[in-house]
Amino acid sequence: MSEQTITRQELPSPRYEYGGDDWVFVELDEAMSFDANFKAQAITQEIRQNSLEGLVEVAPSNASYLIQFDPAVLHPDELIEELKSLEDEIDVSDYQWEARVFDIPVFYDDPWTHDTLMDFRERHQDPDATDLEYSAELNGFDSVEAFVDHHSGAPHMVTMIGFVPGLPFCFQMVPRDEQIEVPKYEQPRTATPSRAIGFGGAFTAIYPVPGAGGYQLYGRTPVEVLDVDQELSAFEESMVLPNPGDILNFRQIDREEYDAIREEVEDGSYEYNYDRVDFEPQAFFEDPDGYNERLLEVLE
Amino acid sequence: MRILDGGLVTTVQDTGRHGHYHIGMPPSGAMDQFAHKVGNWLVGNDESDATLEMTYMGADVEFEDDAVFAVTGAEMEPTLEDEPVPMWTAVQADAGDTLSLEFATEGARTYLAVAGGVDIVPVMGSRSTYTLIGIGGHEGRSLEAGDELPIGEPSADVDDVIGNSIDEADRPDYSTNEINVVMGLCDYRLTDEGRQRFLDADWKVSDEADRVGYRFEGPDIRDMFEEREQPFGAGTDVTNVVDLGYPVGSIQMAGQPIILMRDAVTGGGYTTVGTIVSPDRGALSQCRTHSTVDFNAVDVEEALEIRRERDELLTDIQESL
Numbered sequence: 001m002s003e004q005t006i007t008r009q010e011l012p013s014p015r016y017e018y019g020g021d022d023w024v025f026v027e028l029d030e031a032m033s034f035d036a037n038f039k040a041q042a043i044t045q046e047i048r049q050n051s052l053e054g055l056v057e058v059a060p061s062n063a064s065y066l067i068q069f070d071p072a073v074l075h076p077d078e079l080i081e082e083l084k085s086l087e088d089e090i091d092v093s094d095y096q097w098e099a100r101v102f103d104i105p106v107f108y109d110d111p112w113t114h115d116t117l118m119d120f121r122e123r124h125q126d127p128d129a130t131d132l133e134y135s136a137e138l139n140g141f142d143s144v145e146a147f148v149d150h151h152s153g154a155p156h157m158v159t160m161i162g163f164v165p166g167l168p169f170c171f172q173m174v175p176r177d178e179q180i181e182v183p184k185y186e187q188p189r190t191a192t193p194s195r196a197i198g199f200g201g202a203f204t205a206i207y208p209v210p211g212a213g214g215y216q217l218y219g220r221t222p223v224e225v226l227d228v229d230q231e232l233s234a235f236e237e238s239m240v241l242p243n244p245g246d247i248l249n250f251r252q253i254d255r256e257e258y259d260a261i262r263e264e265v266e267d268g269s270y271e272y273n274y275d276r277v278d279f280e281p282q283a284f285f286e287d288p289d290g291y292n293e294r295l296l297e298v299l300e
Numbered sequence: 301m302r303i304l305d306g307g308l309v310t311t312v313q314d315t316g317r318h319g320h321y322h323i324g325m326p327p328s329g330a331m332d333q334f335a336h337k338v339g340n341w342l343v344g345n346d347e348s349d350a351t352l353e354m355t356y357m358g359a360d361v362e363f364e365d366d367a368v369f370a371v372t373g374a375e376m377e378p379t380l381e382d383e384p385v386p387m388w389t390a391v392q393a394d395a396g397d398t399l400s401l402e403f404a405t406e407g408a409r410t411y412l413a414v415a416g417g418v419d420i421v422p423v424m425g426s427r428s429t430y431t432l433i434g435i436g437g438h439e440g441r442s443l444e445a446g447d448e449l450p451i452g453e454p455s456a457d458v459d460d461v462i463g464n465s466i467d468e469a470d471r472p473d474y475s476t477n478e479i480n481v482v483m484g485l486c487d488y489r490l491t492d493e494g495r496q497r498f499l500d501a502d503w504k505v506s507d508e509a510d511r512v513g514y515r516f517e518g519p520d521i522r523d524m525f526e527e528r529e530q531p532f533g534a535g536t537d538v539t540n541v542v543d544l545g546y547p548v549g550s551i552q553m554a555g556q557p558i559i560l561m562r563d564a565v566t567g568g569g570y571t572t573v574g575t576i577v578s579p580d581r582g583a584l585s586q587c588r589t590h591s592t593v594d595f596n597a598v599d600v601e602e603a604l605e606i607r608r609e610r611d612e613l614l615t616d617i618q619e620s621l
Contacts, residue, residue: 015488017484017485017486018482018484018575018600018603019482019484019485019547019549019550019575020481020482020547020549020575020576020577020578020603021482021577021578021600021603021604021606021607022578022607023547023548023549023550023575025484025485025544025545025547025572027486027544029531029542030531030534030541030542031531031532031533031534031542032531032532032533032534032542033532044322056318056319057318057319057320057321057322058321058322059321059322059545059566059567060322061543061544061545061567062533062542062543062544063533063542063544064542064544064545065545066321066544066545066546066547066567068321068547068548071604071607072607072611075604076600076604160543160544160545160567161322161323161324162321162322162324162543162545162565162566162567162568163324163543163565163566163567163568164324164432164433164565164566165320165323165324165325165432165433166323166324167324169543171533176532179532181532181533183535183536183537184535184536184537184540184569200535200543200569201533201534201535201540201542201543201569202532202533202542203533203543208433209432209433211432214569226433228433228434228435228440238323240323240324243322243323244322
């Protein structure tokens with residue numbers, strides 16, 4: 001890893017857009033950056049604590065956010081005025097939040113996602129390579145091993161939850177020039193195993209349930225990110241594991257460890273390794289490597 | 301109430317599971333909220349009580365106790381013990397009676413409201429079925445023959461509601477296919493000419509039209525887009541954006557336009573170009589496969605006016621009952 005800092009991004013003027021009569025969508029930037037995401041998280045956390053009546057849904061996304069409201073109570077222009085004043089007030093570098101840091105064991109190049117990706121080669125940019133081989137080469141790595149070491153070598157921030165319940169979009173906590181970037185499948189697959197680790201654009205996703213998907217497939221985790229019956233202890237408060245603003249650390253495991261963890265997850269006894277930290281954007285921006293190292297100490 | 305035949309797709313629904321969009325949870329709930337609410341009011345229920353939503357082909361149910369019910373939404377020629385009963389009307393059934401519904405002759409979705417409501421345990425504040433992850437409703441799934449659904453305690457004045465009916469003029473016309481849309485969200489990705497072509501085109505509802513979304517068939521969408529150097533994180537395809545939230549009712553350009561409905565995927569990486577005005581989401585849910593939809597662009601004030609008119613009609617109906 002380098003000794004770089006995270007270069008701050010100057011954000012353009014946000015786009016405030018009406019979604020019919022009952023939604024407002026705000027795009028902070030067309031491109032992904034920590035600045036855009038942290039601003040989306042900060043504004044949505046503030047508006048939730050605000051006493052504005054008529055809010056129905058408040059959902060941060062990667063470089064944007066979405067709000068649903070009751071137009072009988074709140075006019076969209078009134079909401080947009082409030083959002084604009086929050087946008088002016090909030091300085092991302094001062095903003096802090098309590099994040100949970102999770103250990104997420106990953107069996108990279110596992111047999112299940114391998115079978116799936118081989119079934120859909122005709123929908124892929126490079127039918128003669130695996131998704132890992134294609135991604136490694138495209139990002140200038142000498143080998144799949146080096147690529148996997150990079151993906152699991154620094155933690156990832158959960159920058160959005162969505163598509164389906166509990167699916168985290170994760171953005172690796174490294175400077176822009178160390179970010180992996182990979183296209184999505186040319187045609188989406190009709191199948192993806194549950195708990196698959198996928199990658200598209202600049203984001204890692206964990207698929208909570210089997211279904212369609214367009215992200216490159218890298219591996220599978222034995223742990224759940226969605227537990228509808230809330231049987232595992234980490235799901236006591238919610239049926240989804242991470243929230244936006246939480247941090248996931250992908251740790252390489254082999255088949256033996258995968259099977260052992262899976263058994264504990266299935267019998268309901270698995271204890272997730274996680275802890276809480278106060279996340280400080282400014283400290284992270286100044287020294288991402290050192291900051292990440294300190295973050296991961298809570299997992300030891 | 302016992303299900304004798306589940307029809308094509310019949311689920312328990314209510315006004316929805318709100319406040320969880322940020323964890324990827326769509327609201328679910330009745331696709332046609334007008335028909336759902338009016339059905340409930342006809343039988344003396346609260347609008348948030350649970351009804352059965354039937355799609356294209358109705359269910360057959362047996363009432364195990366005396367009951368008061370109303371059938372609203374798409375015309376499904378209901379019969380009680382083989383005798384025709386009117387739609388949009390509160391009807392009394394005796395214990396042991398069978399209610400049968402046929403294929404929808406106009407519209408696509410029909411609601412069965414029973415006085416007292418379907419009384420199952422709510423999940424995250426709602427009884428709505430969300431089949432993708434199997435929560436809400438009856439075991440999180442569509443109803444099948446043999447399922448038994450408990451019915452709640454009817455309101456005190458249930459005997460007074462029998463015969464209640466909605467004026468013909470206040471019943472929706474499910475043959476109109478004009479759908480009002482507020483263009484916006486990421487429609488800056490379309491050229492001016494592309495946006496116009498999108499609005500002018502005849503869009504046909506495809507076979508892939510369900511509670512998650514309605515996919516349309518029509519002209520090629522790719523050449524409606526403005527070329528650009530793709531921003532960091534968006535992916536390489538011209539229709540890709542950095543993954544973002546999709547409003548319920550929004551139009552996403554994923555190969556073909558898809559309008560997201562109440563079991564929506566809550567976000568993703570396809571360009572969204574506009575949002576259907578809220579009352580028209582219910583109207584769209586009554587548009588049948590292979591019918592053609594005409595998108596009419598309105599501004600936000602017109603959209604709010606359409607919503608106000610709908611709310612006033614609902615208030616008038618509620619007060620008349």
